[in-house]
Amino acid sequence: MSDKPMSNTAPHHLDEDRLLALALGMEVETEEDSAHLRACLSCRDELLQERELSAALVMMPVATPPPDFVARTTERFAAEHRARSVRGLLLAGASTLLVGLALALSLAWRLIPQLGDTASVVSAALTQGAALVSTLTVLASVFPSLAACVAIGALLTMATSASLLTRLARATAK
Amino acid sequence: MDLLATLSLPFRTGMTHTDTIETTLIQAAQGGDEKAFAELVKRYQRPVYALCNRYLRGSEAEDVAQETFVKAFLHVREIDSARPILPWLYTVARNLCLDRLRRRKFEANVEPSPNTASAEPSVDDAVAGRIDLERLKTAFAALPEGPREALALFHLEGMAYQDIATTLEVPIGTVMTWIFRGRKELKKALPGRHHEER
Numbered sequence: 001m002s003d004k005p006m007s008n009t010a011p012h013h014l015d016e017d018r019l020l021a022l023a024l025g026m027e028v029e030t031e032e033d034s035a036h037l038r039a040c041l042s043c044r045d046e047l048l049q050e051r052e053l054s055a056a057l058v059m060m061p062v063a064t065p066p067p068d069f070v071a072r073t074t075e076r077f078a079a080e081h082r083a084r085s086v087r088g089l090l091l092a093g094a095s096t097l098l099v100g101l102a103l104a105l106s107l108a109w110r111l112i113p114q115l116g117d118t119a120s121v122v123s124a125a126l127t128q129g130a131a132l133v134s135t136l137t138v139l140a141s142v143f144p145s146l147a148a149c150v151a152i153g154a155l156l157t158m159a160t161s162a163s164l165l166t167r168l169a170r171a172t173a174k
Numbered sequence: 175m176d177l178l179a180t181l182s183l184p185f186r187t188g189m190t191h192t193d194t195i196e197t198t199l200i201q202a203a204q205g206g207d208e209k210a211f212a213e214l215v216k217r218y219q220r221p222v223y224a225l226c227n228r229y230l231r232g233s234e235a236e237d238v239a240q241e242t243f244v245k246a247f248l249h250v251r252e253i254d255s256a257r258p259i260l261p262w263l264y265t266v267a268r269n270l271c272l273d274r275l276r277r278r279k280f281e282a283n284v285e286p287s288p289n290t291a292s293a294e295p296s297v298d299d300a301v302a303g304r305i306d307l308e309r310l311k312t313a314f315a316a317l318p319e320g321p322r323e324a325l326a327l328f329h330l331e332g333m334a335y336q337d338i339a340t341t342l343e344v345p346i347g348t349v350m351t352w353i354f355r356g357r358k359e360l361k362k363a364l365p366g367r368h369h370e371e372r
Contacts (some may be wrong), residue, residue: 018352053361055358056310057329063227065239073240074212074217080244081206 014043023050091133098130132156196259197234203247215243218260221331222267228315229271229327238274242267264327268341306363314362321356324349 013021014036021027029037037044137154190306196217202210226312246266268284314322327333339346 016354020357049307049361049364050357053364054329056307056364057314057325057360058344060307060311060314060330062220062224062330065223066236069219069236070212070215073215073243076210076240077203077211077244077248078206078208080248084248103268104265165310 009123013040014047016046019043019047023047023054095130095133098133099127200247211243211247214247217262218243221260222263223325224330225264225267225323226271228322229268229319230274234274238270238372239267241270245270256313257340258337260331260334261337264341266345310360310363313360317356317359318342320348321352321359324352325356325360330352 012035018033022029022033037047152168176185196214199210203214217237218327221268224240226242230238242263246263262361267334291298314325317325324338327341328335333341335346335349338349342349
């Protein structure tokens, strides 16, 4: 912007923040501002430029969604919702099955002492497996990210395996 | 009508909080209600789609815009009804766009989407005659992500500084700096100015 000679009524330029605030209508023009703007061509020009830029920005073309955007997004939502429901049912079913098997084996172990430590280990494995599946079910609903579930699931599997191996080692030693 | 006189932007008072109807819609959508979900998409499709188009091109932008709604209303258990919903949707959309860009190792300053060609700008002849909108659009697309988004949310979506700060996950001072710097760059696209430092 070219610097114009200032008159006595406009000793300093309005600073850029002030001009921007005035251009955006975020602050009200005071009498002092008005007097300055009347006398200072440079500031007047700058303010006009800020306002023109605001006008141009508002007029800039903005991408608009295609007419079938809502329908296509809703289809995707419905598919995802169905998939989540199926996943949840499968996990819940697997979990219930494992718990049932664990209870049955546990009962069998008590009723048939001959089964010995093997039944104890298998029962413990099924119980821990059921706990693992239940935990994954909860995690999958809280953290939808598959990667997070896999990572946490892997950790739980490692912990479960370690626990089972210890039990198996003890049973074998006996 | 003098367009410049209408630029006081009295609407810029911050986004409204999530209303009761909206909260009900969100809860219904999370339960799988497709009609409720469609209503929410209808309400917010334009700004979310526009944001995605500033980061990504055509079909990819649309894909991420769809993903935004599905993730936002299906995977999030609770939405804070005390906070406005649009900045939150913007945050989800922006993060998805950035993830996509990171994965593809694209630069954030992508070309404007081909879809923008079909947009219908409301042009005021008085200003359009003085400013080359295409030139301005090119300069706008060339801005770094922060200033570009801050300016877009401020000027195109009418958001307040605080809501922009929430959306872009930066302090409000950064938003102000981005807007100031972005505008300074864009002024170079205006005709007949020398742009000397004041």
